[in-house]
Amino acid sequence: MERTQLSSSPPRKPRADAARNRARILAVARTLLAEHGSEVQLPEVARAAGVGVGTVYRHFPTQRDLVEAAAELRFAEIEEFARTRCLRAEPGHALAGYLHHVGEVLAADRGLSESIEGTRQSASSEPRGETRVQLETVVGELIERDRGAGTLRDDCTVADVYMIVGSISATIRSEAGDWRRLLEIVLDGLRPPTGAR
16 A cells, blocks of 8 residues: 655744744843843743743744853854854954953853753753854964964864863852953963973
8 A cells, every 4th residue: 555645845934923023022031131140931021021021932832942042142143253253353352352352241141041050950051053153163263363363372272262161160150350350361372382382
């Protein structure tokens, strides 16, 4: 007996109003999470976004889904900044510009970082999946740009940059000191040794 072939038409794109609702919910959630952290609940997001709570649940069935989407949005914005600003900066200043920007974002987004860590149940708010791949690609390009300008030591890697961002994040989270001072010390250590070039 022959099986009826199912049509393999591509999935339909979300309607324009649904896409707008999702973007508005996410923008509002991002602001609320940055200000209030994990205390923010989905009904509160719905009220602030001016949509029904059912609309929020349709797009983000759980608090975890919403927090992870807000995290992904944050890293997409960081990646865009790196591509449109840091890669076009004066040679030799690409990585420093990126790290300063990330520090500013993390300092303004403490509540979101707390929510991500609480959702994941770990002291970790780094990007994941395809977002991480894309961000690592652009960070690699920043490293090569500065290395080519002779302002960055040859052994600096993307993993080193993640470690630096983790240190900045921990300093901000614990209020252990001035993250900008920490970054300046780190940037001094990333310069090539005298006479290396």
